Amino acid sequence: MKIKFIPIDYDYFDWKGRNYAKIIGRDDKGKRVCIIDSCPVYLWAILKQGLSSQKINSLIKKIKTIQLDIKGRKTKVEGVEIYDKNFLGKKVKALKIFATNYKDLHDIADKLGMPEIEKRRGYDLGYITHYIIEKQLIPLTWYELEGEVLNNSEEFGGIDMALDVDLCLKVEKIKETKNIEFKPKVLAFDIETDEIKLGQGEILMISLVSENFKKIITWKRTNEKLKNIEYVKDEAELIEKFIEYVKKLSPDFLVGYFSDGFDLPYIKARAEHYNIKLSIGIDNSQPKFSRGNMLTGKIKGIVHIDLLKFIRTAYSQYMQSETLSLNEVAKEFLGDSKKEFKLEHSSRIKNWKEYFEYNLHDSVLTYQLFEKFWPDLLEFTRVIKEPIFNISRNGMSSNVEAYILHNLEKFNEIPEKKPGYSDIAERRRREKYEGAFVFEPTPGLYEDIAIFDFTSCYGSTIVTYNLSKSTYLGEKPTEKEYYSIEALGKTLYFSKKPGFFPEMLREIIEKRKKYKKELKHSPDPIKKARSNAFKLLANSAYGYQGFFGARYYCLEAAAATAAFARKTIKEVIEKINKQGYTTIYSDTDSIAFLLNGKTEKQAKEFLKKLNSELPGIMELELEGFFKRGIWVTKRSGEIGAKKKYALIDKKGRLKIRGFETVRRDWCKLARETQNKIIKMVLEDGNEKKALEYLKEVIEKLKKREIKREELIIRTQLKKPLSEYKAISPHVIAAKKMKEIGIPVSQGSLIEYYIAETKEKKKLVREKVKLPDEKGEYEIEYYLKKQILPAVENIFQVFDINIEELVEEKKQEGLEKWM
C-alpha cells in the first residue's frame, strides 16, 4: 500500500531481539498512522594507521565472531565492512561493525579492545537519532511510503491491535514528496489546584481548548450557569473525564505552559492517589516522566509540548518580557493577558465563575501561543531533524549538536563521542579564556553617531579562520599553511584545510542570509521561522565549541574565535579613526563613532570600502545613525561605564542598554524616572527640563505621594533558600513569604519594599516588607539607594552634582516633617 505520511512522534521497540522504529504521524487525509520500520545498526572502529590488509582481514574475522548474551538478549556482530572515512581532520580506515541490537553497541564496543583498533565511535547517538540519519525520515516532512498494512497481524506481537490508530504500516520504501500544508490537531490544557506542591492538593478544575472546542471540567459545584462547563461529582471523575476527552479529541499535540513541571505530573500524582490509570497514550500507556532536575512528561503517540521550555531556549533572549510567565509572554506575543483573578485557597474563593473563566482563558492563551510558535517549532524540527518532542525541550547546545550529527555524512565524518563524566569534570575545572573586547567610553553627551556591527561575528570568525576541534593543529604545526593567533598564553594554530564544523557553519550562515533576503522580499511566518532557526544556530556555534558538554568541545577554538574577533574589531576601529571619525564605544561586534561633520552617505561608502578589505566572510553592516547618545561614568570613580548607554535616533526612538531602566531588580519609580530623564536629555541636548522633573519626583517622594506599586523591588530567587551564603533582602522577603504560606521556590520572583522602622536599622534586609504588609516606605532609602544612583551619573555629564541637591532638599524636607 502507498500512503502520504508526515512523521510526528518517534518511538522504538524491540521484537525478537531487533530494534524497530515506531513512528506516529498523519496521512494526507488527516488519518492517524503508525509506521514500523527498521534500519541497520552499527558502530565504527577506527583502525590504527598503516595496518597491512592481512592484519585487517584477520581482525575482521575475529570481530565477526563476537557474540553477547546479556540482559536476556542475544546480540552478535552480523557483518563488518571497511571504509575510508574522515575523523577529526584525519583520513582513516574504519570498520563499520553491524550488530543485532542498538542497545548492545556499547557492550560490543567494550569487546573491541584489540590493539589494531584506535577508537570506537558512533554507538552513543540513541536509536532514534541513528534511525533518522540512516533512513532520512525527517520529522514533520512529507513522504510517500510503500509498505504492508498490519491488520490484526501477529507480527511484532500484535502491535497494530494495541494501538489506537487508523492504519499501521510496515514500511518498505520511503520517498520524499512535495510539501503539503500540515495543520496539527492541538489540545491545550491547564489545571487549577489548591497546593502548588505536586499532588499535595486537589485539582479543582481542568480547562481544555482545541479548535472549536472549549471545556472546563470541575467538581466544584456552584450555581453558576456557564457555557462550556461540565460538572463532575469529584476529583476522581474529573481525571477520568480528562482522559476521556484526550482520547476522544485524539490530538497530535497536548500543549501546556510549564506543564512538564506542573500540570501533567500533578494530574499523574492525583490519578495515582485514586488508583486511576492515566491511560492517555495511544497504546493506553500512561505518561512517563524522566527523572532528573527538570521533569519531562512523555506520552506515547501524543506529543506533549511544554511551551515554556521552547520559548526559553528559542525566544527569550530576543524578548522584552522580564519574566517568562504566561501572562507576560501572552502580552508580548498575543497582546492579550491573563484574566484578573486573585488566587486563593478554594475555601476562601467566592466568585467561582471568575475562577472558571480565568482557568479557561489560560488554556486559550496557551492554545494561541502554540499557534504563534508553531512555525518556529516546525522549522526548528525540520532544520535540526530531531523529533519535535526533543526540539521543544532542548537547549541550544543540544540543537547545535543534533544539527551536526545529522549533517556529518556529507563530510564522510565519523561522529565524535559524548564526553564522559571525567572529561566533563576536567573541562569544567579549566580556567576561563579571554572573551570580547569592550571599549572604555569617555563619559559625555555626543551628537551624530553611527553604529556598524559585524553580522554573526563569532560565526563568521569561525568560518573565516577555520576554527574547530578537527582543524586545531596543536602548538607546533607540521602543515605549511595555517592560521595562527595568540590566545590561552600561547600561539594557537589552525589548518587551512576546510574542516567540517566551519564548513557546516558556513552553510548555516549562507542559508540564514538567503532566507532573510527571501523574507524581506515576501514575508511569511514560515520563512521568518526558518531564517530565525539558522540565525540561532549560527549564533550558538561559538558557545557550543566552548561548552564543556559538547562532543566537539574545543577550548582552543573558542579562545581563538574570541581572539580573532578582538583583533578584527580593533583593526576596524583603527581604520575608522584614521578616516577622520572618532570611535566612542565598541562592544564585541559593534562600533559606535562620531560622524565629525561627515555625511551619512560618506559613512555608507566607507562601510563598503571596509567590507572590501575584511578577511573571509567577515562582514560589517550599518546598525543605524543616531542623533544623540549618552555615556556615563561608573558609580565608583571617574572612568566611563561599559555596557551602559542610551541613544536616540532622528525619529525620536530610544535605544537604552544596560541602564537601570532596563533592569528588573530596580523599583519602577527609579526606572521610570531614569527613563524620562534620559529621554529629555537626549531630546533637548541639555539637562534643564530633566532637572526640573527630577526635583518634582523627589518632592513627591518626600511627601509620600508615591504609590507603593512604584516602589516594589523584584528579584528572582536563583537557588533554594538554604543555599544562600549572603542573606540579601530578597532572601528575607522570600522567607517571610514562606512563613505566611505563600509558596516560594527556586525561580520565583520575589517582591518587596523597604519600609520605615522604629529603631534605626543598619541593614537593608531588616527593613524589608512584603507588598501587602502595612508600613510606610523609607524615604531615605528610595532617595539615596534608588533614585539618586539611577540619575546621578547622567547629570554628572553636565557637571551637576545631584547629591548636593538632594542633601539640601532633604534638610528642608526633614524640617517639614519634624
Added chain:
DNA sequence: ATATACACGGATCCCCTATTTCC
C-alpha cells in the same frame, strides 16, 4: 541539568581598628 565572556552595582560578609561600655 548545562552555549560563551564581560560588566555593573547593590548588599552582605569579614577583618581590622578605634571607641565605648562594663566591671
Added chain:
DNA sequence: GGAAATAGGGGATCCGTGTA
C-alpha cells in the same frame, strides 16, 4: 585600668541582571 563589647570603615565576595 583593663578587658570585652560595639561601631564603623573598607575591601572581598556574593548575587542578580544586563550586553554582546
